[in-house]
Amino acid sequence: MGAACIKVTKYFLFLFNLLFFILGAVILGFGVWILADRSSFISVLQTSSSSLQVGAYIFIGVGAITMLMGFLGCIGAVNEVRCLLGLYFALLLLILIAQVTAGTLFYFNAGKLKQEMGGVVMEIIQKYNASDSGGKDSLQEAWDYVQAQVQCCGWGSFLNWTENAELMNRTEPTYPCSCEVMGEEDNRLIVKKGFCEAPANGTQASNDPAGWPVYKEGCMEKVQAWLQENLGILLGVCVGVAVFELLGLLLSICLCRHIHSEDYSKVPKY
Secondary structure (H helix, E strand, O other), X not given: OHHHHHHHHHHHHHHHHHHHHHHHHHXXXXXXXXXXXXXXXXXXXXXXXXXXXXXXXXXXXXXXXXXXXXXXXXXXXXXXXXXXXXXXHHHHHHHHHHHHHHHHHHHHOHHHHHHHHHHHHHHHHHOOOOOOOOOOOHHHHHHHHHHHHHOOOOOOEHHHHHHOHHHHOOOOOEEEHHHEOOOOOOOOOOOOOOEEEOOOOOOOOOOOHHHOOEOOEOOHHHHHHHHHHXXXXXXXXXXXXXXXXXXXXHHHHHHHHHOOOOOHHHOOOO
């Protein structure tokens, strides 16, 4: 009966670590996505916030080590090698502590991230250069994408664009193209850039923001909602992985206690 329990525990731990390996790949992919994304406001935020970049590197490191630990746990469980299971237990415990630390940092720095992003967005708006039609400024291009896809304009409101000297010096009614109100039939994959001139209006002799055909709502509230939604997903993934890790710790301890002798000839040699 005892041998049967050990066998069941061994193969259950193997299947568990296979899933654990996949979850590690998900964590690693999330960290890579934060660093590689250049088409949304994540690129704006990571440029301004060193804490987000550090968090992304933490997720990449934790994900890679988690995948390694899943592989190590599979070998230790199938071949019943106590030293590998002990090493697996120690490193898994360190990973769990690192993930809890990273999740806590993200949670308690949410307000700071919002403040930093607001400052960076206002700087982008104030220094927006309409002649950069080639998309050389990645932050400017990313903010155009955000406004077009999220259907918002400015940070607090569309009036934030009145702080752009180049735009307000135009004598004709001119507005940021990416803020233009789009119909349902329009292709939202095509993001307009630069400044666009509004149709001629005899009653409007200057560049009055009240006459701009743009979204009136600022992006701050929508960005907040996006961050909160994705923060919930992130925390959910972390909690799920932590539960799997705790199960792994318990299973590795149980298996180690029932392995009374080690046969190192079972360890695969590459």
